[in-house]
Amino acid sequence: xxxxxxxxxxxxxxxxxxxxxxxxxxxxxxxxxxxxxxxxxxxxxxxxxxxxxxxxxxxxxxxxxxxxxxxxxxxxxxxxxxxxxxxxxxxxxxxxxxxxxxxxxxxxxxxxxxxxxxxxxxxxxxxxxxxxxxxxxxxxxxxxxxxxxxxxxxxxxxxxxxxxxxxxxxxxxxxxxxxxxxxxxxxxxxxxxxxxxxxxxxxxxxxxxxxxxxxxxxxxxxxxxxxxxxxxxxxxxxxxxxxxxxxxxxxxxxxxxxxxxxxxxxxxxxxxxxxxxxxxxxxxxxxxxxxxxxxxxxxxxxxxxxxxxxxxxxxxxxxxxxxxxxxxxxxxxxxxxxxxxxxxxxxxxxxxxxxxxxxxxxxxxxxxxxxxxxxxxxxxxxxxxxxxxxxxxxxxxxxx
Amino acid sequence: xxxxxxxxxxxxxxxxxxxxxxxxxxxxxxxxxxxxxxxxxxxxxxxxxxxxxxxxxxxxxxxxxxxxxxxxxxxxxxxxxxxxxxxxxxxxxxxxxxxxxxxxxxxxxxxxxxxxxxxxxxxxxxxxxxxxxxxxxxxxxxxxxxxxxxxxxxxxxxxxxxxxxxxxxxxxxxxxxxxxxxxxxxxxxxxxxxxxxxxxxxxxxxxxxxxxxxxxxxxxxxxxxxxxxxxxxxxxxxxxxxxxxxxxxxxxxxxxxxxxxxxxx
Numbered sequence: 244x245x246x247x248x249x250x251x252x253x254x255x256x257x258x259x260x261x262x263x264x265x266x267x268x269x270x271x272x273x274x275x276x277x278x279x280x281x282x283x284x285x286x287x288x289x290x291x292x293x294x295x296x297x298x299x300x301x302x303x304x305x306x307x308x309x310x311x312x313x314x315x316x317x318x319x320x321x322x323x324x325x326x327x328x329x330x331x332x333x334x335x336x337x338x339x340x341x342x343x344x345x346x347x348x349x350x351x352x353x354x355x356x357x358x359x360x361x362x363x364x365x366x367x368x369x370x371x372x373x374x375x376x377x378x379x380x381x382x383x384x385x386x387x388x389x390x391x392x393x394x395x396x397x398x399x400x401x402x403x404x405x406x407x408x409x410x411x412x413x414x415x416x417x418x419x420x421x422x423x424x425x426x427x428x429x430x431x432x433x434x435x436x437x438x439x440x441x442x443x444x445x446x447x448x449x450x451x452x453x454x455x456x457x458x459x460x461x462x463x464x465x466x467x468x469x470x471x472x473x474x475x476x477x478x479x480x481x482x483x484x485x486x487x488x489x490x491x492x493x494x495x496x497x498x499x500x501x502x503x504x505x506x507x508x509x510x511x512x513x514x515x516x517x518x519x520x521x522x523x524x525x526x527x528x529x530x531x532x533x534x535x536x537x538x539x540x541x542x543x544x545x546x547x548x549x550x551x552x553x554x555x556x557x558x559x560x561x562x563x564x565x566x567x568x569x570x571x572x573x574x575x576x577x578x579x580x581x582x583x584x585x586x587x588x589x590x591x592x593x594x595x596x597x598x599x600x601x602x603x604x605x606x607x608x609x610x611x612x613x614x615x616x617x618x619x620x621x622x623x624x625x626x627x628x629x630x631x632x633x634x635x636x637x638x639x640x641x642x643x
Numbered sequence: 644x645x646x647x648x649x650x651x652x653x654x655x656x657x658x659x660x661x662x663x664x665x666x667x668x669x670x671x672x673x674x675x676x677x678x679x680x681x682x683x684x685x686x687x688x689x690x691x692x693x694x695x696x697x698x699x700x701x702x703x704x705x706x707x708x709x710x711x712x713x714x715x716x717x718x719x720x721x722x723x724x725x726x727x728x729x730x731x732x733x734x735x736x737x738x739x740x741x742x743x744x745x746x747x748x749x750x751x752x753x754x755x756x757x758x759x760x761x762x763x764x765x766x767x768x769x770x771x772x773x774x775x776x777x778x779x780x781x782x783x784x785x786x787x788x789x790x791x792x793x794x795x796x797x798x799x800x801x802x803x804x805x806x807x808x809x810x811x812x813x814x815x816x817x818x819x820x821x822x823x824x825x826x827x828x829x830x831x832x833x834x835x836x837x838x839x840x841x842x843x844x845x846x847x848x849x850x851x852x853x854x855x856x857x858x859x860x861x862x863x864x865x866x867x868x869x870x871x872x873x874x875x876x877x878x879x880x881x882x883x884x885x886x887x888x889x890x891x892x893x894x895x896x897x898x899x900x901x902x903x904x905x906x907x908x
Contacts, residue, residue, distance in 0.1 A: 245762040249755040260743040547739050550700060551753035552728015554721045637700040641739060 250557060253548075254565040264537055269573040271533070272620060275526020276577025276613040277584065279519035283609035284585045286515035290508060297501040299372045302465060305473035306370060306500040308342075309464040309480055313491045320454070320461045324445075326487040327464040334479065338467035340367035341445045345460065347452045349439070350415040351402045358399065359440045362448030362462070370467045373442075378408045378428035381444055385427065391416070391447035394428035399439035416443075422451045465499075473498065523616050530570070530624040541628055542635055549637035559629045566625025567618060574617025578610045645709070646808065646841055647674040647697065652706035654692050654864075666692045668864040669706070676808070679835065679842045681855035681871070688861045690845040691813055697843060698811045699727040728756045732802030732840075734831070736814035738794040740786040746773055746797045747782040750804050757805060772800045776830070792823040796830065803834055810835055812844040816851055828854055 258265050302308075311323050324341060331339040343362040348355050367373070368380035375394060385392040390413065395403075405412045408426060415421040424443070443452070445462065454460040468476040477496055484494045545558055553561075582605050654667040666689040674680055684690050695701035696708065699715060708715040710730070715723065732753075740749050747769055754765035761768065773782055776796045786794055795815065802810060815831060816824030828844075828851050835842040846852050853871040860869045 245758045249762065253755055256744070256748065260741075543739075544741055547741060548752070549724070550698065550727070550731075550733045552724050552726075552756040554724035556721065557724075557756075637695070641700075641735065 246557065250561050250564065253561050254568060257561070257565045258569060261537070264533055265569050267533055269569060269576065271526050271529040272570050272573035272617055273577035273580065275523045275529075275620075276574045276617050277580035278522040278526075278577075279616060280578050280581035280609045280613035281584055282515055282519045282522065283612065284581060284606050286511065287606045287609070288585070290511060294501075295372055302370055302500045303372075303467055304500045305470045305476070305498055306465055306467045307473075307477060307480060307496055308499045309466075309484060310495045311461060311463075311484065311488055311492050312495075314493060315491055318461050318488070318492055323461050323488060323492075324449070326484060327462065329487065330464070330480070330483055331466070333483070336466050336468065338366045338370050340364035340370060340465050341462040342367070342465055343445065343448060343460065343462040345448075345452065345454070347416055347441075347443075348418050348421075349399075349441070350421070351439075352404050353402070356402065356439055359438065360448070360452070361440075361442050362445045362452075363442055364445050366467075367442075367465070370465060373430055375428035375430050378426070380428055381442070386444055386446045388425070388447075391422060391424045391443060391451055392427040393424045394430060394442040395426050396430055396437060396440045397432045398437045399441055400426070400429050402439050417451050418453060420451070519612075523620070527620040527623065530620060531627060534566070534624045534628050537628075542632060543641065545632040545635070546637045546641035550641065555633040559633050562629040562632055563622065563625040566629075567621040570617045570621025570624070571614070573621075574614045577617065578613045581605075581609070581613065645673040646676050646711065647672070648707075648709040648712075649673075649697075650707040650709070652693075652696060652703045652708065654689070654696065654701070655704045665864050667696070667703070667866075670864075670866045672859070672866060674809075674841055674843070676841065677836070677839045678857060679832065679855040680844070680857050680859065681852035682843070682845045682859045682861055682866070683847055683849065683852045683869075683871075684845075684861035685847065689864045690861050693861060693866070694811050694813050694843065694845050697809070698731045698733060699723050728753065728805065730808045732805065732807035732810045734795070734798055734802045734810065734812040734815045736817040738786070738791075738798045738818070740794055740797055740801075742786060745783045745785055746778060746789065746800075749786070749797055750801045753801060753805050761805070769800075769804055772804045773797070775834075776800045791819050792827060795819060795823075795827050799827070799831055799834070803838070803840075806838055807840060809841045809843065812842065812846075814846055815844060816846065816848060821850075824848070824851065 298304075309327070311326075312318055327341060330336075340363045345360055345362065346357045347360045349358045363381075365381045365383055365385070373380055373394075376397075377400075378394070380394060381392060393414070393416070400406075400412075403412055403414055403426070408429065412426045413423045414426065416424045424447075430442075466476065466480070477498070480496050481494060484496075485492070488494060541562075545553075545562075548558065585605060649670050649672040652667055652670040652672075653665065656664050656666060658664055670693060682690055682693065692701060696703050702716070710726065715726075718726065740746075741752060744752070747766070750769035750772055751765050754761060754768060757765070770779075770782060773779060776799060778793060778796055778800065781789060781793060781797075784793075786797070789797065795818075799815075802812075810831070812831065816827055819827060831842060831844075832854055834840075842855070844851065844855065849871055852858055853873045858869050858871045860867050
């Protein structure tokens, strides 16, 4: 007991006396750990941004798209819609949406535009990570509106001649029997110079917009299911919808989220970890360097301690612990720096992919790796002087 | 029974050119409790090696070392380290205070290896030891703030704080002026006598050596008993120049020993 406490007291005394050296070690290791942890965390966030970008375009894992058509006759859009809705109800799929691409006439102040429109259901917003910059995405309540709701892009709003939604802008849509629609949300343009585009709820679309014969007007169905249920979902979609739509219909189901991204992820992770390890090795080198430079002075002290009755085991333990305590402290500081830096850095502008919705929490694995690495470095950097100290003869050490 | 007994101790090192150098050649020494021993000899004659072997800092190449009748050679490293801490106190020529630590911390340092009450009361024990050495007002001073004499007093306090049974002093006055050296030696003698500890001092100052109850000379690795009359000064030249002798020096055969008589073992 006194031996252990004595070694602790001794290690603490050494840390206190060698403040400058400890501080230098601390800085070196802390910076290295901060860099490694930060790079790993940034890597995670970049991956998340990349994933979100791909999910916005093609849906989250696992998203299936079902297209139905007939090779012999025109498929009845109403019957197909009914079959899709029934399927969604039967299996109580919360995240499902009909999707119809078409155009609709919109009477802008300057001219009537044929605006590209996507008729969707409210869950489509979540499924494709649609985050309106003004107003909001559709809710179930929007289906009951007398004036259909529109979520439009910025180009649409510009063409409409309004700056924001404060005046509840309305616009006439449709051809023969136009209806006054209300713009309830605005999404960012996908690229500069985009044309006006709009989302409308499927129910409103069916009610107000006459089918455009140039477009294939039978809706498609998108469902988002947990990835682990993907196989079952695909099987049921195929079985039930083929049966529901009858012999004349072809049903094509394909998974449209960017699955297979794991391989990219793995390589990315490998590169990021590689960089982190390199940075950490640089930190370790500086620490070993400092340890080696100070080993001279320390050997003499160790010799003196040997004369007090310090066994080689005690000397070894004492020096190792001193190095470990210092580097673990440095590791904690480093992880702290990394957390603060990653939380406050303008990551979104750095990545340049726009806003991230689900900013991943600071990766615990990165923090743990940083701490473990710091400890390992401490052990390694302490091992060298500790081994030298134990091997040197006390008399030589005293005379050093 | 002797407290310390050396029987035919030799210490040989192998040089880089693979030749052997005999530092100690068959040293016999028997020391009883409370004795004050001085060993004189020129530099490079193996004095420090002998002291290190006595203090369990070094192991002999051959021969037997008995401490309290126990052969030290049979003890493991750990037990040897423990006995070193428990039984020996070292006073070095260069003081060897731990740099950056205060006088108090230096004296506490050996107590970190003690057990029980001594360990837990280390602060008060160290402080009272320093007070006894007349350094009660310098507890918080660091070595660089102390004079040479004060540093050596701290070193002595540190050597004695665990009340060792044997005090090993390697040229304790070597780095001090004559007056301070005399003062330090008086202090060391006094405390050793008070505690009944054996004091073994290595020196090349005959005045320091003369204070001991028994005297030895180490030349060419051989320990020879001599007698040194009390004096206030004196140099090794009076003992002749053993470094030039190729054979073991027989003190009786050295004519220059006018005041220095060869004594019985």
